[in-house]
Amino acid sequence: MVSTGSTTRDPRDAVPTRSDARDDDSTPSTARGGRRLLGTLVLFAGALVFLFPFYYMVVGSLRAKADTSVAGALPFGDFTFDNFIAIDxxxxxxxxxxxxxxxxxxxxxxxxxxxxxxxxxxxxxxxxxxxxxxxxxxxxxxxxxxxxxxxxxxxxxxxxxxxxxxxxxxxxxxxxxxxxxxxxxxxxxxxxxxxxxxxxxxxxxxxxxxxxxxxxxxxxxxxxxxxxxxxxxxxxxxxxxxxxxxxxxxxxxxxxxxxxxxxxxxxxxxxxxxxxxxxxxxxxxxxxxxxxxxxxxxxxxxxxxx
Amino acid sequence: MTTTTQAPVRGAAEPGPGGRRRWTEKVLGRQPLGILFAAPYAVFLVAIFAYPLVLAVWISFHDYFFAAPGAQVDRPFVGLDNYRAVLGDPDVQRSFLNVAEFLVINVPLTVVLSLVLATALNAAVRARTFLRVSYYVPYVTASVSLVAVWLFLFSKDGLVNQLLGPLAPNPSWLVNEALAMPVIALFVTWKQLGFYILLYLAALQNVSKDLYEAASVDGAGRLASFRNVTVPGVRPATTLVVILATITGANLFTEPYLLTNGGGPDGASASPVFVMYQKGIEQGNPDTASAIGVVLVICVLLISLVNRKLLERD
CATH class of the missing domain: 1.10.3720.10 (MetI-like)
Structure with a gap:
């Protein structure tokens, strides 16, 4: 039940606080940190999947020619506002x-x-x-x-x-x-x-x-x-x-x-x-x-x- | 109204100055001004929901057709004829099967993904705002805009097929009878998910922290406490999510109209609302279209009731 790495001088430190108790389980802290990192990574990966069509919308709207190749998804190349003029x-x-x-x-x-x-x-x-x-x-x-x-x-x-x-x-x-x-x-x-x-x-x-x-x-x-x-x-x-x-x-x-x-x-x-x-x-x-x-x-x- | 404006106290303890006041109180309530305030909204609800609901049922039992405004025309009662025509129509049957396929994919995917992501988001320490906004941005964006990107992504030579290379389906996604409806289900799941994540995030705040502590003391790992504490704790929200997702699915129109170019290929992604539009407005048969609407409402109500019973039994 050791919550921090430091030696406990104050007896109150030995008593886990509310948040400690919730985080604490039998797994060592590195594995726990690993799982939390995994959760964060999954969340960020999901967010990228969610945002990608928006990014692709903007990139596609700025290209002079439609480029459906994988390279076309990268933010490089000549950008132009011609499409906005065209739709207008x-x-x-x-x-x-x-x-x-x-x-x-x-x-x-x-x-x-x-x-x-x-x-x-x-x-x-x-x-x-x-x-x-x-x-x-x-x-x-x-x-x-x-x-x-x-x-x-x-x-x-x-x-x-x-x-x-x-x-x-x-x-x-x-x-x-x-x-x-x-x-x-x-x-x-x-x-x-x-x-x-x-x-x-x-x-x-x-x-x-x-x-x-x-x-x-x-x-x-x-x-x-x-x-x-x-x-x-x-x-x-x-x-x-x-x-x-x-x-x-x-x-x-x-x-x-x-x-x-x-x-x-x-x-x-x-x-x-x-x-x-x-x-x-x-x-x-x-x-x-x-x-x-x-x-x-x-x-x-x-x-x-x- | 004058009586209330002169009344010094809002409480009921104050007896009225005369019989007239007590009489109005009995009939109109303690603060009749409320009737005036609520009247526009009440009228709106009657005009836009109650009356059309009755009208839809009425039209579905009559031989109804469009006529010029103000023209007097005869619209005979035809009993269940419209319903018989609708239920025997292969296009209509197909559209109901399509939406059933949609719901089978969309609803479970929505519930699982939104609950898992909401739980992860609730525990996340870093960049919560960025993550929350990323997940709900599709929800607040117009379907028409998003369909435009998906058309581009899932077209025959689109990015998705480029990435898949030889694995790309043939015929391509949106013109493939077996894949058109799943792509639409996936699109709607992606678009709506952020809203359901927010509902679950709110529900998670109401799950008692003590329950997690108790589970942790009992040696439960994260997965076990998710199954035994989180899932039962947010059950009312799950009922709501399932019902709202079902209603959204029943309303499907823009995606089959635009993404698969009018319910294509060959009606494989036509939704009941799309068929209602075709029959009612394009072909000028509002009576059969109304019958489709009534059948659809009954189906949605039945599904909602069954879901509630299933999800809330203990």
Missing amino acids: SRVDLLGSLLNSAIFTGGVLLGTVVFGVLAGYALARLHFRGRGTLFAVMLLVQIVPFQLLIIPIYVMIVRTYGLADSYLGMIAPFLINSAAVFVFRQFFLQLPDDLFDAAALDGASELRILWSVALPLVRPALLTVVLITFIGPWNEFLWPFLVTKDTSMQPLAVTLANYISNIAGRAANPYGAILAGAVVLAAPAVALFVVFQKRFTGSELSSGVKG
């Missing part, structure tokens, strides 16, 4: 980005405004139907959206004639249920005293929400923006169904159409496709790398589906 000339890259931004922005706005209100009501206010609403919210998380695609298509495109409109694109995603859940959990864990004190001062429910709850909401807001952003930004099926007019299509749809229809005509089709893929991937990846602290298991365990 084949499709309306800026227009598509703008459509993606409007689609995503609309969903974010709807989710933040209505989600805060609903989350606050579910956490802090006693009203008729609260239990039912909460149960339905949980149920919704396991109803796969794709399976409702036909009736939603019938409603939005056929009944309301909202094809090729931002409203039609945004409507099915307007309020992200996972975000409502995150807001609810956040308001639930704020101390009761805070609200009781404001109520004793005679503040109205509206005033309590505005001056007590909302100023504190920032950490939850960041988490909500992150998990909501990747929904519409990455979504393919719905905008693909609802937009036939190319000037209305978000980037995911534009790029998919380019891949399946017209890529063959470009000088370096893969290069142009990969350049488009980089443009589509970059905002989400950047957001999640910068704010990685807000995207952990504990932030999400409430939010079930991303």
Whole structure:
């Protein structure tokens, strides 16, 4: 049970601490260190496998000619931005980005405004139907959206004639249920005293929400923006169904159409496709790398589906 | 609303000034303003989930076709005709078998890999942030972007085949009937894994350290304590991961549409949602497409229930 190599003078040293006890088993420390090293190596090797396609995407997007050989995977050779120019000339890259931004922005706005209100009501206010609403919210998380695609298509495109409109694109995603859940959990864990004190001062429910709850909401807001952003930004099926007019299509749809229809005509089709893929991937990846602290298991365990 | 704004205390101890207040309290709850706050979300849920769910079932029992907005058309009730047509359709049968193959590969792989990686990540000392981010980056990236790279990697002369040399499959991965679906299953496992690792990481924080200590005192090695402490300790998370992975699999669309060029080769990687899109929107038969959707929802619910029963029995 010797925890360190040094001679123990202080009797307390002989008593293993909590962490010592956990690390200590019958194997000698070198073997243990070896196994830990092995675990770390496996983790790093796995991470490289996970990251490789991203690296390959960037390298491929910068090559003048598609190079599928093993040497082509190495970061050497002549790099060029021609592929980005090529994809921009084949499709309306800026227009598509703008459509993606409007689609995503609309969903974010709807989710933040209505989600805060609903989350606050579910956490802090006693009203008729609260239990039912909460149960339905949980149920919704396991109803796969794709399976409702036909009736939603019938409603939005056929009944309301909202094809090729931002409203039609945004409507099915307007309020992200996972975000409502995150807001609810956040308001639930704020101390009761805070609200009781404001109520004793005679503040109205509206005033309590505005001056007590909302100023504190920032950490939850960041988490909500992150998990909501990747929904519409990455979504393919719905905008693909609802937009036939190319000037209305978000980037995911534009790029998919380019891949399946017209890529063959470009000088370096893969290069142009990969350049488009980089443009589509970059905002989400950047957001999640910068704010990685807000995207952990504990932030999400409430939010079930991303 | 006015009654609440004047109410000085949120508690129920305060009796209302008159009968009117007590009456509203009984019908609307103590803070009826909550109804107003929650109303947009409630309306959204009804409009986007509850109503379409009912509409999907209704359409599936009728001879339904697309008509111009506002046009009055007759859509007769046809009983189970659509279901009979769908269940007897070889394309539909094939797509359900394809997604079953997908789930058999994807779900066990997802559970094992995400739990093992989460456990390793939990114990790792160095570069935890880098590792965590590396594993979830595919999850936050658009499928369309990632499919583009995989198309390049797994094409006939792609890097994967270059590395394999003479071992490269012929026909190549994405145009090979036996390999198209496994490649898609692998793609989705890779893309979604980071999310499940995060779920397991959260669940691991709730496993009591004392249990590991007790196991270690009993002479259990790492493998034994993983089997006897970690696996049972995260069982609720495992149920969640299995159910979510099943739902994700049932939703499969983008990958067969783009990666294998429309469920190819010859329908070998067509998913039920892809067939729904073909029949419902391309061919204009929303009634049979809705029937596929209803059958798929029932299958997902059944699988989820069976999984829960299997995973939570003790």
